[in-house]
Amino acid sequence: MNILSSVRQSRAGCNNAGLVFHPRVEGRRFMFHRSMVLCILFVGLVVLQLYAPEVRAHEEPCRTLKEKADKQKIKDRIVRADAKVLTTWKKTMMSDGQWSKESRTIRQEYDIRGNLIRIAAFRSDTLSEQAAYTYDDDGDLLTDTDLSPTGELLQSERYVYDSKGRVLSGSAYDGSRRFVSSFVYDYSADKRSVTFKKFKANNRFDYSIEFDYSKDYDISDYIGAVKKDSAGVPVQRVAIHFDAKGRVAKKDVMQDGSHLSFTYEYQYGLDDVVSEVTKILPDGTKELTNRYAINKNGLHTEMKSFDKEGKLVSVTRYAYEHNKP
DSSP states (O other): OOGGGTOOOSOGGGOTTSOEEOTTOTTSOOTTTTGGGGTOEEETTEEEOOSOTTOOSSOOOOSSHHHHHHHHHHHHHHHHTTEEEEEEEEEEBOTTSOBOOOEEEEEEEEOTTSOEEEEEEEETTEEEEEEEEEEOTTSOEEEEEEEOTTOOEEEEEEEEEOTTSOEEEEEEEETTOOEEEEEEEEEOTTSSEEEEEEEETTOOEEEEEEEEOSSOTTTSOOSEEEEEOTTSOEEEEEEEEEOTTSOEEEEEEEETTTEEEEEEEEEEOGGGOEEEEEEEOTTSOEEEEEEEEEOTTSOEEEEEEEETTSOEEEEEEEEEEESOO
């Protein structure tokens, strides 16, 4: 399957600032890989999150304690806001200068601990695909089930963790419960690297993604990652730069392991919540800028997208429903 049609938007791996590697999803049928073109830009296994961090078109297991802590911060915001449902609405500027009708694109449901338990995608305001998730008592993702609009089982994944809550492996099964793929994570003894390895249904090695850290991976974000094919040849690389406060300031995305494709720059608001993301081409052109409105609970309520000329091209609204009226 083409990489571009298999990447999922999320806080996959719970990484900071929206741009993440989604190592385990390639080759898997996932519900949003067609409809989510409205929501995200794809570059191989690297994604610029065009929705707010709360809007996760897919849930992912965490590979380090730092990532788990980052995800918990989002869950805490959901709980603090007493949110049980988040619906995403979007309208775009059409070629005639008029706004399109605002349409629903995603609906997310949360439990009382802030865990994402169900998500649905809509096309033309009609349910197109959905998924459901279960968790253990520590909030670690146990199962991930893709469903058709009528609730038919399409595919499921199950995960195994170590005693600290770091994901060790996962297995995927189709709607007939036949094994289709698996992955494992290898953690270095010095805690400076983590390697994801993907295997096909016949247990043949598919590809790997190596995450590098400047210090203990349980207390820091990764500083770079490289995807290699089955022969060990680099096909994609990400280099991350941090600001003085330790926040992700910039990410360089390179194809073939060395050629710069584009860069993402990040700005932050209150409580270090992302307030702006800009995609910059190698020649310095600011191709796309997303600016976010943030409420008192640290949750995003709106995103405005601007093109390279600074013109507003779309508005995305995040509407919350609460447990208590």
